[in-house]
Amino acid sequence: MPNPARPRAAALTATALLLTSALAGCGDAAGDEDLTGQKLDWKNCPAPSSSEGGGSAPSPLPDGDRWMCATMKAPRDWTDPKGDTIGIALIRAEASGEPSRRIGSLVFNFGGPGASGVATLPAFGEEYATLRTRYDLVSFDPRGVGRSAGVRCENDQQLDAYFQQDMTPDDAAERATLLDNTEAFNAACEEHSEDMLPHVRTTDAARDMDLMRQVLDDTRLHYFGISYGTELGGVYAHLFPRNVGRAVFDAVVDPTQTPEQGTLAQTKGFQLALDNYAEDCASAAEDCPVGDTAQDVKDRIAALLKRLESRPIPGVFPRVLTQSAATNGILQALYSKDLWEYLTEGLEQAYDGDGRILMLLSDSLNGRSANGEYSNITAANAAVNCSDDRPRYSAGYVEGRLPEFRAASPLFGDLLAWSMVNCTDWAVPGAADHPDVGAAGSAPILVVGNTGDPATPYEGARKMVNALGKGVGVELTYKGQGHGAYSSKNKCVRAAVDGYLLEGRVPAAGTVCS
16 A cells, blocks of 8 residues: 555546556557657647546646647566557646747656656646746656556455555454455455566666657656655666756655665654644644644644544545544645645544544545545555565564654554555565665756655655765755645745756755755
């Protein structure tokens, strides 16, 4: 199941989803075709599929231009580039400025792993308007995600049941149920997506991006990676250092950590975000409706979660808000300071016996739309993480680590610690303890860390800079809250990032924005 540090996507009919996945699974043989010379057939974008999160077709841009979509052929298996191909779904908005000043394509990855770039980029069209003056804005569904041979595991009804279960077992019976459900989920992934599971590693997606660079007729890859997108960008830079153009990593994954170390760091990060939320609420000019002091805010949340373990409350009919769903809803709200007001409102309602807002926040984290359909972010997240990560953690090992996780966060420690068993029964062995991002010879990469980031803690930015190698990573610090920095609209961050991407001005290493 998705690690809370990994983003979201979001909704076609079940029949159409099965059909498109089946067609993607068949694939054409590349044979002697030179895939770098393929011509993309750009057309007006359709509405996102259910596997991408659903919704309406993207609206025209403010200047009237339309988002255009195409499908790029890529080898299913990069060790057999002449074998079967899969389709990689792309989206593009052409540059709005003078053609003579166009730099090329700027490729975005929004994280996850498992987030649909095709569904996500249009939502940020206005936010990237300045960058669009000199770049075509481009994103994609990475392999295994959305329309790019999307991985399928359990169906919507099964996922509803999964996310309602107790994910923090207190005894042997609850532990056995959690492990049985995890094993069933992983078996469903193998049953429905066996052909794709060995081919969704981050290294495979990085090779797709270099093929994309060539198909888009760019000499170098200009790139904006967010959250897991920073890991993907780092792997790309390691594999193709001489092909890196202007690149920005925002909300930076620590590439030196094992899955266990990363999960523990996230536990600390979400606890820090909770502390900051509680302090902000308690210190506001108006009375905090969910506690008199910061400690009171946290104590009341803990008491709520304890009650929900045995006495769930009505959520989104016919589902009830369980302890696990409420915890996931709180985690979702801590991703962005913009969501704190909804967390406060959701807690107020939950204290009065109404769990709708916290459940809607939980649904957002898990990729569930209002009509009950799930995007495939849960399946894709598991497939990529379990294929990338070599360590496999037993239930006994997790139990031994619970004291440290609880010390890091009394509220989130158990939930995040038990998430480490998700890959235990995975069908494909993991590739490595952590990704290799050493990129000697690469152009400078701007690495932006946020001191209040819960999902990718700030310390990861410095670790990424060091791992990229001398003269490659350039660190920029944003003293703020939430997951990422550019989306905060902080003028200092925007000036530094835009100055590098648009004009090639590299900020001084160690620049601090607040």
